[in-house]
Amino acid sequence: MVQLGFSLYPEGHDQESLWNYIQQFPREMFSRVFLSFLQLNPSDQALLHHYQQIVAICREAGFEVVGDLSPQLLTGLGWEADILGQARAFGLTGVRLDEAYSASRIKELLDQEREMTLELNMSVDSKLVTDLLALGVSPERLTACHNFYPKAYTGLSKSHFHFMNQVYRTMGLATAAFVSAASAQQGAWAYDEGLPTLEEHRQLALADQLRYLLAAGDVDTIILSNQFISKEELQIMIEVFETNKEEIELEWESDLVLTPLEEAILAYPHHYRPDISDYLIRSTMPRLVYGQKDHPVRIQEKKAKRGDILLANQNYGRYAGELSLALCDLELDERTNIIGRLSPYSIELLDFLKPNDAFRLRRKEGISEPT
Structure with missing residues (x-):
């Protein structure tokens, strides 16, 4: 300890x-x-x-x-x-x-x-x-x-x-x-x-x-x-x-007007899946809790960078509601929304996350929801 x-x-x-x-x-x-x-x-x-x-x-x-x-x-x-x-x-x-x-x-x-x-x-x-x-x-x-x-x-x-x-x-x-x-x-x-x-x-x-x-x-x-x-x-x-x-706490911010459902998924206690990918840190549990909800497609440029926070939308079927953190630059399609980004220093902490680790996402202080 x-x-x-x-x-x-x-x-x-x-x-x-x-x-x-x-x-x-x-x-x-x-x-x-x-x-x-x-x-x-x-x-x-x-x-x-x-x-x-x-x-x-x-x-x-x-x-x-x-x-x-x-x-x-x-x-x-x-x-x-x-x-x-x-x-x-x-x-x-x-x-x-x-x-x-x-x-x-x-x-x-x-x-x-x-x-x-x-x-x-x-x-x-x-x-x-x-x-x-x-x-x-x-x-x-x-x-x-x-x-x-x-x-x-x-x-x-x-x-x-x-x-x-x-x-x-x-x-x-x-x-x-x-x-x-x-x-x-x-x-x-x-x-x-x-x-x-x-x-x-x-x-x-x-x-x-x-x-x-x-x-x-x-x-x-x-x-x-x-x-x-x-x-x-x-x-x-x-x-x-x-x-x-x-658990590891990662700070995030967003210039989007987030939906209550997106806010709830961001605030959910996350868990790094044990099957490692070079591209994503996946948190599966939110899709089991919120997968049946409405996850609209966001019209946006679907190019993710390391540290971006990704959310599978309703077009992704059984994956809808799954949250991921991008580990590298990625080309996405319309089935994935980019809903926020980790702060620069929190991006460095991605290297310390290990499979089965618990982590939380915390909104950056001083950043208010856009109106």
Whole structure:
């Protein structure tokens, strides 16, 4: 089951304000807190104490807390000899190593402290996890998390992102990645260009970032990377997660005046037939429910493009009422109507739909029925 997480950057904020912020995240959806230590000065004891208090607050609220640490910071803190033991004493439930030690050193750390998990940076390499498993480290002691990228044009490509996800999941590790919210302006560094894992997500609405990762299905935890998301955007995040964790939601629009029957078929809960076609994703059930209704022929150019929403009309006999999504450009005849089109970003999600998957079609917000 996919879970959500969120990030905290406690410096400059008192315990009460952070506690109030933490309380907004429902425990049944959000399981962990990401806490970056990379920007900290290890000699600032007052700030470190503040961090430790915030960790305690998060643990009291029922969240796991993973601290992002670097070898340089660990040296400055004096934790090098017993990294995981010191982190557990600090209150953390896991440690993410932004820059990794050798496989043999990590195995020593895990053998020293058996109650902690160690999280690897999965954006850069897979050799380390291969070496760790070869040394006998159980994948249950390890997790993996991508980076987020504050600087524009430095985020991961989709091909690399999905390749690394597949590598780590094949080895039995839980995976995580970051999304960022437009209303949340604070991160570890003084940049305001978003904090996504995928570069293509940098300017994308949070809802669409979530829909993409949930549809792709190769990340176990999706973490909000920046701080102080608005209540309104958090509610959108929660609603999108609730809707998309079990089925893929595709956004559509239409410049037609749709009939009540067409609207009903679009709103119907759809199911991808298990017999795969290169040309269509077929949803058969609407024809069984609405096939006996009147499905008039639409007089229109019958040239469909990938992402068009097709509806078999009354001239198609037993297929009348069947809804399909075009997977490529198609030449149609008068037996099929084109009643709408997926939004550009939803078209990308077609690649993630698999036979037997449930999916829903949702009208694009701000698009009203033409009159």
